[in-house]
Amino acid sequence: MLSVKNLHASVEGKEILRGIDLEVKAGEVHAIMGPNGSGKSTLASVLAGNEKFTVTEGSATFCGQDLLSMSIEDRARLGLFLGFQYPVEIPGVTMANFMKLAVNEHRKFRGEEPLTAAEFLRLMREKSAIVELDAKLTSRAVNEGFSGGEKKKNEIFQMAMLDPKLAILDETDSGLDIDALRIVATGVTRLHTPENATVVITHYQRLLDYIVPDVVHVLYRGRIIYTGDKTLALKLEKEGYDWLINDYKD
């Protein structure tokens, strides 16, 4: 589904990603871990198409298409979803209005008719239940005045609405209390099917108790330095990164 080869990317002349190789297949859950500043969020941003970053080398294909030559919105419409670490507040724009436009843009891209108002409302009701998102929030402005937990639930709600092929969740667990974490994580798990894939970027093992990964990668200084199964996350939780990164220090 996603195939990344030797990806290098920089921001303002500073190289952050220094040769990433990553293969994600349908039905898989990958976890990307690593110390602060190792390039995890940059990887997510570059794959999503954030123009702040410049790809200097390498390739990425998604569903057989050259990802790097596509606009942010076309990547999204093709089925790539990025759950933001810091969801953005958009004053004056209601969730319902925003989602209606987004869902219908996805449908247009696939050559489908836009949803009727009734169909859309039904979809909203159905999907907001998955993350126990208060229905009232959908009539409020996007993320405005939402609590930290509500913002993250709202990310997963949007993921449910857009039904992506690949969801990259950038530290969706940060800033969540235990209950919110459980709701968000079980929401993600419920959305997982053999046809789609999820990449979770996280610092903590506790998220992976809910979202059990098939593969765990450790990112350090812009490279994936180690790949293992779900037991790797447990080991990292206990022992930290030192045993892994010592070899890579200058």
Place this chain on the structure above:
Amino acid sequence: MKVQEIIRNGEVFRPFAGEVLRIGGSCEQPWAVCDTRKLTVEVAPGASGRLVLLHDSPVESEIRLIVGDGARISVTELFMAEAFVALGVEQAADSRCEITMAELTSANVDYRVAMNGRGAECALQGVFLATDQEHCAVSVRVEHNVPDCRSNSLVKGVAGGSARGEFRGLVYVAPDAQRTDAQQQSRNVQLSREARITTLPQLEIYADDVKCSHGATVGQMDADAILYMRQRGLSEVQARALQIEGFVGDVVRRCDIEPLREALVEAVGAKLERM
């Protein structure tokens, strides 16, 4: 339906120059005043009414709005042509005046609100949308001449292309106008490098027991919000339009005349698409 059609289909009052429109009792029917060149509106004590002022030809107008004791008037003022308008409001005790304004093209409006009776209230909210070579100017002067009055004005401006936007605000509080509560805000977004918005909010306070605040901001589009919306599949054009619509929408939606509000939101949307 277009804004103009709605207004023309409503009950239309076409005064001659210098004629006085008198509102007595309770009048909920919106009025469209087509010729505003020299118009006086008197709202009788205790009466209430709604007024629509549509400027769709490039003329100069001078409008006087006299609001009697305890009267309530709500004004929706729309600029669809390059008009020059001076609107003076004189408010008696316990009266309430609400003004919702939208400049959808080059225009110049000069509001002067005099609070002459205790307990008067005035709320003014407006937007201007300027693009290409347009020039939108809004001036708001609120005079608190007596104690215990409240005023609140909020003007939002958007300028794209090489347009100019201009806001001048003044809250004047007379020496004995104690317990005045006055707020004035000017919020602006510049969409291009060539666009310019200048804002000049001022306070002139001669009383000592007052609650007054003013503020002004001029900013750009929120790039993070655009990125966020594009990640959800909106095009850049859609994301920008949605964001500006969100910025000015809360003001426009305060228009309290039902069919007109929707038409106005649409007219604003259509204008934004060209910005």
